[in-house]
Amino acid sequence: xxxxxxxVMRTRREKLELMEDRGIRPFAYRYSRTHQAVEAVELxxxxxxxGTLDAEGHGSPVSVAGRLMxxxxxxKSAFGHLEDASGTIxxxxxxxxxxxxxxxxVLDLVDLGDWLGVEGELFRTRTGEVTVRASTWExxxxxxxxxxxxxxxxDPETGERITHSGFGDIEARYRRRYADLAVHPxxxxxxxxxxxxxxxxxxxxxxxxxxEVETPVLQPVYGGAAARPFLTRHNTLxxxxxxxxxxxxxxxxxxxxxxxxxxxxxxxFRNEGIDRVHNPEFTMLEFYQAFADYQxxxxxxxxxxxxxxxxxxxxxxxxxxxxxxxxEPPFRRIRLLEALEDAMDMxxxxxxxxxxxxxxxxLRLPDLEVAGRGKLLDKLFEALxxxxxxxxxxxxxxxxxxxxxxxxxxxxPSLTERFELFVAGQELANAFxxxxxxxxxxxxFEEQAGLRARGDExxxxxDEDYIRALEYGLPPTGGVGIGLDRLTMLLxxxxxxxxxxxxxxxxxxxxxx
RNA sequence: GGGCCGGUAGCUCAGCUGGUAGAGCAACGGACUUUUAAUCCGUAGGUCGAGGGUUCGAGCCCCUCCCGGCUCACCA
Numbered sequence: 321x322x323x324x325x326x327x328v329m330r331t332r333r334e335k336l337e338l339m340e341d342r343g344i345r346p347f348a349y350r351y352s353r354t355h356q357a358v359e360a361v362e363l364x365x366x367x368x369x370x371g372t373l374d375a376e377g378h379g380s381p382v383s384v385a386g387r388l389m390x391x392x393x394x395x396k397s398a399f400g401h402l403e404d405a406s407g408t409i410x411x412x413x414x415x416x417x418x419x420x421x422x423x424x425x426v427l428d429l430v431d432l433g434d435w436l437g438v439e440g441e442l443f444r445t446r447t448g449e450v451t452v453r454a455s456t457w458e459x460x461x462x463x464x465x466x467x468x469x470x471x472x473x474x475d476p477e478t479g480e481r482i483t484h485s486g487f488g489d490i491e492a493r494y495r496r497r498y499a500d501l502a503v504h505p506x507x508x509x510x511x512x513x514x515x516x517x518x519x520x521x522x523x524x525x526x527x528x529x530x531x532e533v534e535t536p537v538l539q540p541v542y543g544g545a546a547a548r549p550f551l552t553r554h555n556t557l558x559x560x561x562x563x564x565x566x567x568x569x570x571x572x573x574x575x576x577x578x579x580x581x582x583x584x585x586x587x588x589f590r591n592e593g594i595d596r597v598h599n600p601e602f603t604m605l606e607f608y609q610a611f612a613d614y615q616x617x618x619x620x621x622x623x624x625x626x627x628x629x630x631x632x633x634x635x636x637x638x639x640x641x642x643x644x645x646x647x648e649p650p651f652r653r654i655r656l657l658e659a660l661e662d663a664m665d666m667x668x669x670x671x672x673x674x675x676x677x678x679x680x681x682x683l684r685l686p687d688l689e690v691a692g693r694g695k696l697l698d699k700l701f702e703a704l705x706x707x708x709x710x711x712x713x714x715x716x717x718x719x720x721x722x723x724x725x726x727x728x729x730x731x732x733p734s735l736t737e738r739f740e741l742f743v744a745g746q747e748l749a750n751a752f753x754x755x756x757x758x759x760x761x762x763x764x765f766e767e768q769a770g771l772r773a774r775g776d777e778x779x780x781x782x783d784e785d786y787i788r789a790l791e792y793g794l795p796p797t798g799g800v801g802i803g804l805d806r807l808t809m810l811l812x813x814x815x816x817x818x819x820x821x822x823x824x825x826x827x828x829x830x831x832x833x
Numbered sequence: 834g835g836g837c838c839g840g841u842a843g844c845u846c847a848g849c850u851g852g853u854a855g856a857g858c859a860a861c862g863g864a865c866u867u868u869u870a871a872u873c874c875g876u877a878g879g880u881c882g883a884g885g886g887u888u889c890g891a892g893c894c895c896c897u898c899c900c901g902g903c904u905c906a907c908c909a
Contacts, residue, residue, distance in 0.1 A: 327878050328843050328860050394872095395865035414866060432859075446867045466859065468844045471870040484870055485845045485858050491901045492844095546909065592908045593834095698909070722909080740909075747909060778908085827900065 328466045335429050336462065342425065346462035351437040353385040356406035360384050361450045364442040376443070383439040384409055384452055385460060387502065388432055389469055398426060399451075402436060403505075410451040411438045417455060426457065433463030433502075469503050494824055507819075513632055514808045514820055518585065520631035521605055521804075524624050530581040530607055535570035537563060537587070543786070544568030544725070546778040547590040550600075563589035567606045568725065568799065572754060573789045575610050575797050583607035585804065596816045597746065600825050603804040612798035613727075613753040614737045618714055621741055621749050621800055622649045625712070633811055640744045640813055643710055651712040651741070656701060659715060663704035668697055669734075676700065692771075694721030709742035724764040724780050726752035743810055751800035758790035 339346050355363060360382045367379040386402035386409070396415040401408045415423040417440075430436065437458040445451050470486025486503065487493060493500040501508050525532065540559070542549045544566030552561050567584045574582045588604050609617070629636050629647045636647045660668045664679065671679075676696040683703050697719050709715070717729055718738040726736035737753035755761050765787070768780035808820040818824035 326843060326860095331860065390869085392868055392871055393865085394868065397866040397868085399868045399871085401869095410869090412867070416866075443867095445869095447869065449867095449869080451867085466843045469859080470844075471858065473870045482870085488845065489840090489901085491840085494901090548908090590908075593906085595908080596903090598908060702909080718909095750909070 329464060332431060332462070332464045332466075335431070336464075339429055339459075339462075342429075344425065344429065344459060346459060348437075348458060348460045351383075351385050351458065351460050353383045353437060355382045355384055357384055357386060357402065357404045357409035358406040360409055360442060360452065361407075364444070364450045367442075368444070378453070379442040381439065381441045381455070382452060383437060384411070385435065385437040387463075388430065388434045388436055389503075390471070391430070391432060393427060396423075402438060407505075410445070410449050411436075411440075411454055411457075412443075412445070412451045413454045413457070417453060418457070422457065429459065431463055431466075432469050433465075433467040435460035435463070467499055467502055491826070494818060494826055497822055510808075510812045510814060510820060511822060513812050514804075516632040517628055517808055517811060518804065520628045521585065521624065523631065524627045525583045525607060528581065528620075530583045530609075531579055533571070533574060533579070533582050533584055534586065535564075535567050535574075535584060537589075539564050541781050541783045541785070543780050543783050545588075545590075546780070548592060548777055550589045550591045565590050566801065567604065568801070569783060569786045571606055571608050572794060572797065572799065573786070575608050576789045576792055576794050580610040581608070594825060596818075597806065597809075599805065599817050599821055602817070602821075605802045605804055606800065608754070608797055608799040610795045610797050613796060614716075614739055614751055614798055617751045617798035617800050618653070618739055620798075621714075621751065621802070622651055624802075625741075628807070629811065638811060638813070640810055641815055643744060645711060645744055645810070647712060647743075651714055653714040653716060653739075655716045656697070656718055657735075659705045660697065660701055664700065668700070692721055694719035698722055706742060706747075707745045710744055712741060712743045712748075714739045714741050721767070723752060724768050725755055725761075727755045727757075728760070746806055746810070747803075748806060748810070749800055749802045751798065754794065754797040754799050756790060756794035756796060758787050761790055762787050 336346055354360075363382065364379045367373055373379050384402055384404070386404035389401045389403045389408060391400040392398060398413045400411050400413070402411055413423060413426050418426070437460050438452050438454045439457070440453040440455040443451060443453055468485075468487035470483040472481050472483045474480070475482055487500060493504075501511075522532070538552070538554070538561040540561060542562035542565050544564075545568070547565045549562040549565050552563065553559070554561055565588055567586060567588070571582055571584060583606065585603065585605050587601050589601050590598075591600065592598060594600065607620075609620070612620075625647055626636065626649055629638065638645050638647065657668055666675075666679075668676065673693050673696065676693065680696055680699055680703075683700070701715075705715075716739045717732070717735045718726070718740075720728060720734055720736050723736040723738050726738040729735040729737050739749075739751055740747050741749035741751075755764065762782075765780055765782040769782055771779035772781075805817050805820050808814070809817060812820060814820050
């Protein structure tokens with residue numbers, strides 16, 4: 321892109337020189353606007369209904385600022401639309417109002433994508449659109465690269481906005497998210513909703529008396545989930561560090577330290593495949609509460625979710641990829657083994673490992689070699705039960721082997737007190753009565769070490785310091801993890817995690833252009 | 834990693850059994866003082882993802898590679 325600018329970019333650069341000749345600064349320092357676009361429109365409507373417009377039907381003068389998204393020249397006048405964070409407003413340039421010089425500058429210097437400030441009285445055009453009649457205008461920032469702005473029209477029958485041409489290349493939209501956002505208000509809307517979700521979560525947690533904390537991203541021993549980590553290296557420490565795969569173990573150390581309720585919202589990193597529901601870095605909410613068990617945490621999750629949909633969406637009924645989902649408590653609660661028994665028509669507890677494996681093979685579930693009983697049950701569950709869990713459903717009591725950080729079930733020691741919440745066939749939350757017996761924790765870590773030896777790269781490492789913390793005494797504690805990206809997908813009806821992450825990971829693009 | 838599909842002008846796309854690349858929008862010049870995908874006349878714009886091969890001739894056929902989408906696997 322060094323020499324061979326395309327035609328559009330060349331002419332825009334030439335306009336820069338023209339501006340210099342005319343003494344116009346292409347990149348301004350600031351602009352005083354009086355109204356956002358929608359505020360200005362609203363102001364005019366109020367003046368209109370209050371009957372305070374002047375004889376020509378003009379309202380108060382305003383100044384607005386935004387990006388020029390459309391432009392129609394008509395000789396001695398021109399129309400365009402400015403878009404700011406609030407929306408768009410039409411602006412109207414007339415030669416007799418602006419004067420020959422200023423009007424000529426509009427025609428000669430301005431391009432789609434430029435940031436403009438426009439000042440003038442409001443009025444309503446013959447076609448009924450509230451518009452700023454420019455008395456002065458100012459270039460705030462010259463756009464030197466053409467934005468893929470599609471032309472839009474409003475369907476006269478349905479009122480829907482139809483975009484022609486536009487910016488469709490999915491790869492380009494992720495790589496140049498700034499351009500995607502600039503031309504797609506609906507994409508900006510997704511990320512506004514994401515922000516409202518996070519705000520609503522903080523509101524809820526803070527109101528419930530949870531303390532927001534930050535724990536290390538760089539960790540000498542990783543843990544808290546089953547996943548492969550990213551490695552990095554600290555130069556002066558001469559040691560390998562891991563990017564965290566979960567916050568869990570540090571947050572429970574804080575409960576040991578005497579904080580009774582803590583939460584953290586932060587990035588986790590897992591060195592695994594990338595697909596519609598996985599991005600290597602993603603955002604988790606984890607919270608821990610002393611003296612609570614997983615039943616208490618189920619209630620908390622239910623209340624949290626209801627609060628979030630109330631605050632972020634304003635409705636408890638949502639549509640996800642065509643399916644209607646009702647976030648209305650109480651959510652269904654089913655034990656994992658019951659759900660499996662229904663789906664398999666056999667008692668999974670009484671089945672031998674061979675029978676389970678046989679069943680899994682018949683379903684063509686791959687990668688069964690290193691799978692033990694627990695893993696087999698998990699795979700069968702994923703294949704047979706999970707897809708049907710559309711409405712919010714808690715699945716309870718997971719096999720011990722899958723849950724090295726969860727307390728054994730008080731009435732069945734082959735299970736743990738753990739639940740996951742499923743919505744729209746996707747796992748949304750994972751929680752348990754936290755294992756607080758340091759001896760048991762050591763045994764579980766050692767079992768995990770055994771799995772590692774069998775080739776399970778995702779099995780836990782033994783975290784000696786964590787066991788030491790437990791030895792000081794962890795009160796009974798309930799803990800929850802919720803993937804915020806997937807929650808956002810659900811609440812914004814997005815099919816891909818990339819559509820709720822501003823800058824999702826992509827392969828390196830070729831340099832140039 | 835496997836399978837399928839795709840990468841052509843700034844954007845969205847077309848391009849037949851191989852014959853030297855097109856449209857709309859955007860851009861540029863001109864007309865037009867209330868337009869709504871404004872309209873009308875004219876002009877310019879391309880390393881057809883990259884590299885190699887076959888051929889008199891490749892956007893098109895063959896091989897390798899890069900990037901993306903979907904999907905399967907992996908991933909609670």
